[in-house]
Amino acid sequence: MKLRTFLTTAGVLIAIAAFVSMLSFGAGNQENITREFNELGLFTTMQVYPKSNANGSDTSPSPKLDRTALERLSAIPGVNLVYPYDAITVKVKLGDTLIASKAQALTAAAARTKLFSNMLKGKAFDGDSSRQAVISEELMKKAGITSPESLIGRSIVVSVGVSTVDSGLAHILTDRGESVIDRLKRIHLDSLRNGSYRRRVIRSEMNDAVRRFLNGFTNAQEIISDSLTVCGIRRAGQMGRIRIEPVIIPVATAARFSSGGLSGNLAEIFAAMSSGNLFSRPEDPGNKTFSQVTIDLDPHVLYKTVRDSVQALGFKTFSFAAQFEEIQKFFFYFDMALGVVGLIALITASLGIVNTMVMSITERKREIGILKSLGAYELEIRTLFLVESGVIGLIGTVAGLIAGWTITRIVSAIAHFYMKREGFPEMELFAFPLWLILTALAVGVGVSVLAGLYPAARAAGVDPVEALRND
């Protein structure tokens, strides 16, 4: 191979190496996201929320996300499972460490879905009433435990401070040792005939009664504790719009904690007040409403069909499949941008091919004349030169693919080293899917053949008489 041809091939090699390295980076990230979506079952997960009328733009009635709604959602074709987000504030005692946290109640079926199955160690609980819990990696680390193996099978104590309406009511009559008689003694009974005094006394007593109720409701809590066995440790990671709490407990086991009433958490109290559940009997779950519900979809059913059915029931939805479509769009443009940069390098290399081929024609003018005198048709001469530029492109592309792959391996090894050192979860940044290899081959050879068009036309047009002239 002539030095000039070698250098031209090297130009194609470098351009293709740059082209595939960049596209490989895009493909690697896309693969990572797709794999993560698949592993977490996000393609088959949909979130349902009650409609918010806060902005006033939607005037349609907003149904409650309660047990009845769950049943209606379950009846939609293509819905495998429906489970609400149902969480309580708890204290978790893990060894000697007491940690304030939140616990989420789940059915065993829901806990076995892909969304909750990303385990560092162990597995989901056995049944809805088993005395087991799945805890998160973060909680484990908060407790100062580094070995997940050592935690599986260990007991944790989960406790909830429960406030009841009864304890609030009891405090209306008695507070800080002061009895009803003591309070009556402070009232001037003969002055009650005075309207102004009477109204002042009533207002004062009402204020005191509410204060005493709230005092009793929030402070005179009953502590409910339970000892649960850790059966699984969930891998750390953000789940975006899906709320997964550090402690996951079976739904029937969790019911014990909320059976006494509400936890002392003010947010829960206000939520119960706004939903009209404050004075409901806690053992009546039919009245409970939820802030969000998760739907596990049949993978063979189009998410859009289910989404439309859910929205028709009057709820808002959030689908990861829809979000993935947006991500794919982003990656399409991302890959395009990277591809264009690579293509510019390739076009530059193609100018090298044009130059080499034109030089080659000048040098091989006599050879072209000889071939024509032997009966070569112009198309055959043109084909000969197109094949030559195509071969330069093919050799350059194959070598460029190998070089690009080598570059990505080196960069990947360096990235892995730093990820490990910084404690980041390791991931493969580059991917070489078949479509990338085929695209590189098509682009590399295609651009080279295009670059050969002009020289080939010149070669075909060589005048044999001129070419064979003795001088």
Added chain:
Amino acid sequence: MAAEIRLRTLSLCRYYRRGPQEEVRALDGFTIQVNRGEFLGIVGSSGSGKSTLLNLLAGLDSPTSGSVEFDGVPLSSMSRRQLASYRARNVGMVFQSFNLISHYTALQNVETALYFNFTPPKERRRLAAAVLEQLGLADRMTHRPPDLSGGEQQRVSVARAIVKKPEILFADEPTGNLDYENARQIAAILDTLNREGLTIVMVTHNQEMAQQYAHRIIRMHYGHLAGSTLTRPSAGLMP
């Protein structure tokens, strides 16, 4: 027996423009005919239009006016593809400077002539080897032109011209670059080929060789036919 005309030119003109003013009349109303099986020698001084005539007869060049007919078919009526096919199947050419492809072996050079008439690869190799052997180059088949002597190179060139069994062979000063002994050998080869029935048109400066081997010699002078001489009898030739 009447001679069968293989090739004929009618008032053949080929003019070139040299600069904006000057017109060179390489051929100016040239009419000849070449009969089947004839060995025609064309002689003339440099610039008389011999090579131009050969290029026009071989279909490598197009006339300014007039026509060339091969077996009664004007070359000007042929498409470019048909002209290429005419060169690939009917015409063999031998050049003064051999015009071999320097990076091909002798065998590959000869095989190339069969590529354009679509001879299958195995047959190409067999025929090329046989012709080289016939011309005494059996032990030079894998040699490249720079490794061969002038005489050997011209024999390879002749082998390339005849391997496709053409109807007519055009030789443009085939011995011009050779010493006496090699020139004699090449002339003898051409004579043998002619005796086997091949029509040959040879341009040469070598009057002696033309006298010895050609049936007829035509003289050219500045694009015109200056004379024609019958040197030895051939079937159906008229002086």
